[in-house]
Amino acid sequence: MKTTFITLAFLAFSFSVSAQKYEFQTVKDIEAEPVISQGNTGTCWSFSSTSFLEAEIIRITGKKIDLSEMYNVRHTYPKKAWNYVMRQGKIQFGEGGLNHDVINSAKIAGLVPQSIYPGLIGNASKHDHSKMAEELEIVVKKHANPEVKLDPKWKAEVNEILDRYMGANVIEFTFEGKKYTPKSFLEMTQLKLDDYVTISSFTHESFYKTFILDIPDNFSNGSFYNLPLEEFVANIDNALEKGYTLALDADVSEKTFSGKYGIAVVPENESDEKIILTEIKAEKRITPEFRQQEFENFNTTDDHLMHIVGKVKDQKGTMYYKVKNSWGNDQPNIGNGGYIYMSVPYLKLKAISVLVHKEALLKNTRKELKL
Numbered sequence: 001m002k003t004t005f006i007t008l009a010f011l012a013f014s015f016s017v018s019a020q021k022y023e024f025q026t027v028k029d030i031e032a033e034p035v036i037s038q039g040n041t042g043t044c045w046s047f048s049s050t051s052f053l054e055a056e057i058i059r060i061t062g063k064k065i066d067l068s069e070m071y072n073v074r075h076t077y078p079k080k081a082w083n084y085v086m087r088q089g090k091i092q093f094g095e096g097g098l099n100h101d102v103i104n105s106a107k108i109a110g111l112v113p114q115s116i117y118p119g120l121i122g123n124a125s126k127h128d129h130s131k132m133a134e135e136l137e138i139v140v141k142k143h144a145n146p147e148v149k150l151d152p153k154w155k156a157e158v159n160e161i162l163d164r165y166m167g168a169n170v171i172e173f174t175f176e177g178k179k180y181t182p183k184s185f186l187e188m189t190q191l192k193l194d195d196y197v198t199i200s201s202f203t204h205e206s207f208y209k210t211f212i213l214d215i216p217d218n219f220s221n222g223s224f225y226n227l228p229l230e231e232f233v234a235n236i237d238n239a240l241e242k243g244y245t246l247a248l249d250a251d252v253s254e255k256t257f258s259g260k261y262g263i264a265v266v267p268e269n270e271s272d273e274k275i276i277l278t279e280i281k282a283e284k285r286i287t288p289e290f291r292q293q294e295f296e297n298f299n300t301t302d303d304h305l306m307h308i309v310g311k312v313k314d315q316k317g318t319m320y321y322k323v324k325n326s327w328g329n330d331q332p333n334i335g336n337g338g339y340i341y342m343s344v345p346y347l348k349l350k351a352i353s354v355l356v357h358k359e360a361l362l363k364n365t366r367k368e369l370k371l
Contacts, residue, residue, distance in 0.1 A: 020280045027311040030245050031058050033066060035338030037328035039127030042095025046072045047326035048305035049102035052247035057189045068112050070119020072102045074166050075109040081140050081158045083219050089144035095133055096217035099247045099355040100198055107193050110182025116173045119166045132165035200224040200353040201232035203292045208368040215302045224353055225369050229288040239360035245309050247355040252304040259327050262336025266345040280314060286348040302352045312341055321347055
């Protein structure tokens with residue numbers, strides 16, 4: 001009887017040690033605007049980048065400004081339409097984009113507060129671009145036909161749809177008692193848009209050079225600085241340590257990326273795919289070769305853009321990136337208040353790129369990149 005009791009006690013102890021539910025503790029938390037939802041739209045790229053710019057305004061000026069995500073979207077769609085029509089429909093046209101598209105938009109069209117351009121019409125309280133995207137696609141496909149003479153009015157058709165679903169363009173507005181144009185408002189934020197760079201890590205291109213990443217949503221042919229994988233991660237860590245946030249492009253199609261549990265991990269064993277969402281399990285070691293392989297076989301794609309705002313650690317001391325998502329924060333369907341706690345292995349494997357201030361980079365990296 002005594003032996004049986006000891007055996008059961010040992011088994012119970014062993015189970016409690018091996019089955020450890022996540023317990024997270026904040027390591028680094030950089031101030032940013034609250035989690036919000038992109039609704040039924042494919043505009044995560046603007047929510048990610050706009051949240052990033054909001055955090056940069058806080059870092060630079062200490063001022064909290066809720067920027068309009070949809071203003072950037074409104075000014076990017078005509079560029080996407082032009083690209084599709086002038087290439088005669090030989091490329092993708094959709095709702096997607098990348099971080100540099102918001103930077104490009106802001107350089108030309110400036111920025112405005114959310115209160116001035118919410119991107120909602122009538123009594124709408126949530127974003128839904130399903131019908132707008134359908135109508136835009138019909139228009140651009142019609143005018144991308146090289147066998148039909150291009151009607152110069154096609155751009156007006158695109159703008160009419162955007163105005164009807166999102167609202168007309170902003171020319172001048174008043175914010176906190178002062179009058180601004182979108183360009184003068186951008187100047188007031190003190191953002192220097194030329195100071196932001198995108199870094200990545202792929203072995204099919206030379207390191208410490210810029211290259212155009214061949215992914216469907218890179219319609220604007222944005223350039224990326226290519227770094228060795230460990231240096232790519234080291235620069236992310238350095239930025240966070242210095243108080244800079246980063247806009248992230250990543251693959252979220254994995255079973256072990258969960259908005260419900262607020263976790264993103266890469267199990268060492270496939271049999272742990274379900275349990276690792278709630279319990280600590282060993283993770284896979286990620287090499288540059290495996291990362292490249294997963295990219296080239298389409299297991300890693302540019303699915304979703306988010307915002308890295310800090311770090312947390314579990315009870316074993318393992319670090320995770322605190323990633324602000326744009327799927328809202330409603331419980332119980334969203335875990336960790338709308339943030340994703342992303343493990344280092346997951347980031348190494350599934351992060352396509354990050355947008356960051358050039359001064360947040362390591363000194364040696366900036367020297368190599370001539371920044």
